[in-house]
Structure formats: structure tokens, C-alpha cells
Amino acid sequence: MTSSAGRCSSASRRRPRRRPPRRGRRAGRSSSPRSSSARRSRRRGSTTPLAADPLGEFRDLLRRPDGEIDLGRAALAIARVEYPDLQGGPWLARLDDLAERSGAGALGGRRALDRLRAFLFEEEGFRGNGEEYYDPRNSFLNDVLARRLGIPITLSLVTMEVGRRVGLAIEGVGLPAHFVVTVSVAGSDVVVDPFGGGRVITRREAEAIVARAVGRPVKLAEAHFARATRSTIVARMLNNLKSIYAQRQEWRKALAVIDRLLVIEAGDTALLGERSAALVRLHQQMASRN
Structure with missing residues (x-):
């Protein structure tokens, strides 16, 4: 099944040419964290109630003006495709806890950014799952x-959500086949690569990273470093997941992802076609098992 929502980014139109992964174990049902902060959150009764309609919950989150979309909550709503009983509160508390323990909130400017990078990628051990x-x-x-493991967009999302909690002006940037963040420090934008261990990178280094991902030389223009809207970030996450489920022939979950993409790209003809194709494949799959 081909990727749609191509307007979001070039990366969402085709899968990056990366080294094929080894077969891994299926996702476990990690629906609640074990951190002390999460347990305190549960005792305080601050867990997010389960929505009876996960798609409706997602729709409500994305219906807001773009700048008011809560990326943490939206990402957890996406995770409910895999974990229907997932409660968001403990995981939002985990982000709060990371921000508090980082100590970056007591600093400012570049010192706060450097402290956050050291905390997340050295002390906490977040890293790219290549x-x-x-x-x-x-x-x-x-x-x-x-697990402290992710891909560029989810590690960037963690960095953004924790960074915002400590007062950094931090935004996502959707490069072709890669995702990074920029932080405004003293009037300049600092580019950070969360998948690359939280390194600060130059524009030329960003070009080299993208070139390795797509398998050919790339020249990035200023427009490539524009701030990604929050709805675009959510769509890019969904497109990644859609491709994964399609490759694994998990058509029921692929349909759930497409339905969420249609919340963002309502009436998109390519998406509607993909939905029809996935539905046919699901019916064929179910028939073959009977």
C-alpha cells in the first residue's frame, strides 16, 4: 500500500532507504510506566480517563487551532491503535518528571539546551533504534x-515536549527522510538531531544525514528548515505507522491509522483509495483464516 498525505513532507511519500532491520519481537503491552512519578500521578488520580471512542478522542485533539494541539496527547492517542486501553496521564507525568529532573528549567538559553541534551541522551540514554x-x-x-528507543520523529517529539516544559523555544523540522528540532537561542536557531544522540548539527551536516537516508546527494534549501506544523508532525507519525502496518499485513490497524489520517486530510482521494484497498485485504485475510 503506498503512502499518502504527501503534502506533509517528502519523507512521508516514500520510505527512507535504510538498512533493513532485524526481525524483532512483537510489541509488548506496555500500557503504564513504572516510574515513581507515574505511581504518584496515579495516586493523585490524574490519569487521563479512557475515551469510549478513541477515534473521536483523536478528532477532538486535532480539531483545535494548530498551535494549541498537544503533541504529547496526540502521540498517545496514536498509540491507542496498538494499545486500546492505554491511559495517557501517567505518560504525560513521565514527561513532566523528565523536565523536572533535567534541571534545565533553572537555566536559560544555550545552557538550558545543553543541559537538556546531556540529560536526555547521556544520562537517560534515549537513542535511535537503527x-x-x-x-x-x-x-x-x-x-x-x-524503552528509551525511537525513530527521528518520536525522539524529536520527546525532546520538544520536555524542552517546552523547561521553557525552551523548540520546534520540529521535517527534513526529507529525517526529523530534527530547532531551538531559538539568542536570536539564532540551533539545530539538534535527537536520533543522532542529541548532537548539535550544522546545515551541511544535516545535508549529509539526509543524503545517507535517501541514498543520493541532497542540497537542502532554507525552506527545508521551516517549522513543521503540529498537524503535519502528527500526520508524518501516522504515515510512518501506516507503512509499517501495511508491510506487516496488519490491515485492521492500518485501517485505524488511515482513519486518523483522514481526520487531518479529510476527503483526500488517495487516502480514501488506500482505505478501500486495506479493507479489501482485511476481508481477504479474515476469509483465508476461516
Whole structure:
């Protein structure tokens, strides 16, 4: 099944040419964190109630003006495709806890950014899962927080959500076949590569990273470093997951992802065609098992 929502980014139109991953174990049911902060959150009764309609919950989150979309909550709503009983509160508390323990909030400017990078990628050990890049767990915020493993967009999302909690002006940037963040420091934008261990990178280094991902030389223009809207970030996460489920022939979950993409790209003819094709394949799959 081909990727749609091509307007979001060039990366969402085709899968990056990366080293094929080793087969990994299927995602476990990690629906609640074990951190002390999460347990305190549960005792305080701050867990997010389960929505009776997960798609409706997602629709409500994405219906807001773009700048008001809560990326953490939206990412957890995506994870409910895999974990229907997932409660968001403990995982949002985990982000709060990371921000508090980082100590970056007591600093400012570049010192705050450097402290956050050291905390997340050295002390906490968040890293890119290059060995099993297409493991769906890399796309679920709860799994990324629990396993400290992710892909560029989910590691960037963690960096953005923790960074905002400590007062950094941090935004996502959707490069072709890669995702990074930029932080405004003293009037300049600092580019950080969360998948690359939280390194600060130059524009030329970004070109080299993208070139390796797509398998050919790339020249990035200024427009490539524009801030990604929050709805675009969510769509890109969904497109990644859609491709993974299609490759694994998990058509019921692929349909759930497409339905969420249609919340963002309502009436998109390519998506509607993909939905019809996935539905046919699901019916064929069910018939073959009977």
C-alpha cells in the first residue's frame, strides 16, 4: 500500500532507504510506566480517563487551532491503535518528571539546551533504534519513553515536549527522510538531531544525514528548515505507522491509522483509495483464516 498525505513532507511519500532491520519481537503491552512519578500521578488520580471512542478522542485533539494541539496527547492517542486501553496521564507525568529532573528549567538559553541534551541522551540514554528501525514500538510515545528507543520523529517529539516544559523555544523540522528540532537561542536557531544522540548539527551536516537516508546527494534549501506544523508532525507519525502496518499485513490497524489520517486530510482521494484497498485485504485475510 503506498503512502499518502504527501503534502506533509517528502519523507512521508516514500520510505527512507535504510538498512533493513532485524526481525524483532512483537510489541509488548506496555500500557503504564513504572516510574515513581507515574505511581504518584496515579495516586493523585490524574490519569487521563479512557475515551469510549478513541477515534473521536483523536478528532477532538486535532480539531483545535494548530498551535494549541498537544503533541504529547496526540502521540498517545496514536498509540491507542496498538494499545486500546492505554491511559495517557501517567505518560504525560513521565514527561513532566523528565523536565523536572533535567534541571534545565533553572537555566536559560544555550545552557538550558545543553543541559537538556546531556540529560536526555547521556544520562537517560534515549537513542535511535537503527537496528530495528521499523519496529512499530518506535512510533508509540509510551514505548519510546519506557524503552528509551525511537525513530527521528518520536525522539524529536520527546525532546520538544520536555524542552517546552523547561521553557525552551523548540520546534520540529521535517527534513526529507529525517526529523530534527530547532531551538531559538539568542536570536539564532540551533539545530539538534535527537536520533543522532542529541548532537548539535550544522546545515551541511544535516545535508549529509539526509543524503545517507535517501541514498543520493541532497542540497537542502532554507525552506527545508521551516517549522513543521503540529498537524503535519502528527500526520508524518501516522504515515510512518501506516507503512509499517501495511508491510506487516496488519490491515485492521492500518485501517485505524488511515482513519486518523483522514481526520487531518479529510476527503483526500488517495487516502480514501488506500482505505478501500486495506479493507479489501482485511476481508481477504479474515476469509483465508476461516
